Amino acid sequence: MHPSTGHPSTGHPGQDRPETVFTYGAPQLRFGTGAADEIGHDLHQLGAERVLVVTDAGVARAGVADRVAEQVRGVGVEVVVYEGVHVEPTDASLLAAVAFGREHGPFDAFVAVGGGSSIDTAKAINLMTTNDGELGDYLNAPIGAGRAPQRPLKPLVAVPTTTGTGSESTTICVLDVLDLKVKTGISHARLRPTLAVIDPLLTLSQPAGVTAAAGMDILCHALESYTARPYTSYERKRPEQRVPYCRANPIADLWSEQAMTLLAGAFRTAVRDGGDLDARGAMAMAATFAGLGFGNAGVHVPHANAYPIAGRVKDFRPRDYPRDEPMIPHGMSVALTAPEAFRFTFEACPDRHLRAAALLGAGAPGRDYDRVPEAERLPAVLVDLMRDIDLPNGCGAVGYDAGDIPALVEGTMAQQRLLSTAPRPVTEEDVAGIFERSLTLW
Known part of the structure; x- marks a missing residue:
């Protein structure tokens, strides 16, 4: 295990010269009401x-x-x-x-x-x-x-x-x-x-449906970057060859964990009561923290799946969005396969999935996730959250059926830049299974 990431030091068999350097980038930030x-x-x-x-x-x-x-x-x-x-x-x-x-x-x-x-x-x-x-x-x-x-x-x-x-x-x-x-x-x-x-004041008018979908984008940014392959899984590169998505690294991990902690305390409240400035401020900070995480580490399977889900929309119209035309909001499209995607990636880094489930599960009072089998824990946390914030029940609820899966798989497999960040190899058969099990989530 790599001491700083908690992942295997080498992501590819036979890799002789693993990467030893990661680059972290961020904009200047100004945060606060006003x-x-x-x-x-x-x-x-x-x-x-x-x-x-x-x-x-x-x-x-x-x-x-x-x-x-x-x-x-x-x-x-x-x-x-x-x-x-x-x-x-x-x-x-x-x-x-x-x-x-x-x-x-x-x-x-x-x-x-x-x-x-x-x-x-x-x-x-x-x-x-x-x-x-x-x-x-x-x-x-x-x-x-x-x-x-x-x-x-x-x-x-x-x-x-x-x-x-x-x-x-x-x-x-x-x-x-x-x-x-x-x-x-x-x-x-x-x-x-x-x-x-x-400025959290600018988000007070964001309606519940938008808050729910966009908040799932925050959550998946944090989860995907936190469970990404480690930066050491790259072959060693020259400086000009390194890409912005350098995979999981110790600095991105800190931001992702903090984003999940903030989401656990604020997400349900922000959807239920959009005027709660404390919840809005926590969500705004979580979005920025998750951006500082995934903007360096990258995202993987849920986002790769989201691209064809949104791109091949049929006639779904989400609540609280202004466009009078079919669309599946980005955060919603990411969320729809997330429970199954993280069930698939669990075996690659169980400790990270369990840590994420513990952080996010703290926002669901009265639910004892310790009784849930370890591989099912993070999917259970995600499904409960999606139900609480009234997201669609899987890909079937936005208009897809089993006959659409081949085209969706094709769209996902075109996102190799993202899939290469996943903590385990992803085949067409794997993606098809994730889509099939995501037609209905509960």
């Missing part, structure tokens, strides 16, 4: 004279983006506002946003105000207005060319108004590729925001 009122000062410190505020129509209607824009203008910075963010971005919506950025630019900096969709859209605009090429050049292989940006990006200030994606901490931009009916992403250290401004 933190959003200081963004103008932050941009002034960055030397920005002209910025683009990126948001979606719902956040714009609530007045949050205008509040930020006016405060920034108050320190003498010129502001342009883009309100066209598509909730759950697509390649088409990102191309439209990039076109807007090119038409109205250049900009010295970007401010993303909203959920992960706004932050990821701002990342794409920043990338494509500072670097050459087409969007597809930068998408993760094998869906795209996996090209790395050659030029530095402009400063990006991320201001989340939802608690879930952790995109304010990460190097990832996630999108749906419409023609392929699959989710994928762009991943590079230069996409990480310069500054994350987390």
Whole structure:
């Protein structure tokens, strides 16, 4: 066992030169009630004279983006506002946003105000207005060319108004590729925001359905990074070969554990009583902590499964989401196979699964998980939580059946960047079994 990760020191038989170095990255953070009122000062410190505020129509209607824009203008910075963010971005919506950025630019900096969709859209605009090429050049292989940006990006200030994606901490931009009916992403250290401004006051209007789905994204970020292969399972690499997702490491582990502890105490309360500022603050901090964990260690099976679940949606419309079109929110799509995925990965690192179950199970008073068989403990904790926050009962509840499994498996197996982070090898047969057992969870 590796002394710092608790995982086997070598993840692959015959590996002669295991990695001995991991890299940890994070944005500057500003956290607390009222933190959003200081963004103008932050941009002034960055030397920005002209910025683009990126948001979606719902956040714009609530007045949050205008509040930020006016405060920034108050320190003498010129502001342009883009309100066209598509909730759950697509390649088409990102191309439209990039076109807007090119038409109205250049900009010295970007401010993303909203959920992960706004932050990821701002990342794409920043990338494509500072670097050459087409969007597809930068998408993760094998869906795209996996090209790395050659030029530095402009400063990006991320201001989340939802608690879930952790995109304010990460190097990832996630999108749906419409023609392929699959989710994928762009991943590079230069996409990480310069500054994350987390103000729990901005999350008070987040409705229960959004809180539930986004909160499961936080939880799975923490769980997947905590149970990922250790960084020592890589072959030793040169510095320029290392990727942002370096797998489980001691620093990411700390953030993931803290995120789970916060979730245990706040998640159910935040869904039940959205006006509870203490619960909202804990959820906002958990989202950031989980982002600091998975943004370095990575995620694995539940997120790989989530991409085709969301990308191949039929006619499901979630409660409390503004889009009048079929969609499966990202956090919900991640959660739907999580119980079965963690039943599958248990044998690779039982101690970590049991530790996670103990941390999360503390938020379910009156339930004695010590009586549950060890391999079933974490799945039981997850199913109980999903029932308590009123998430759909498995993939069948969002419109899938056994006939859809081959296509879902194909979509999952295309996410090799994520599956390679899983603590044990993942085959098509394994994924098919996880989907089959996830059609109904309880």
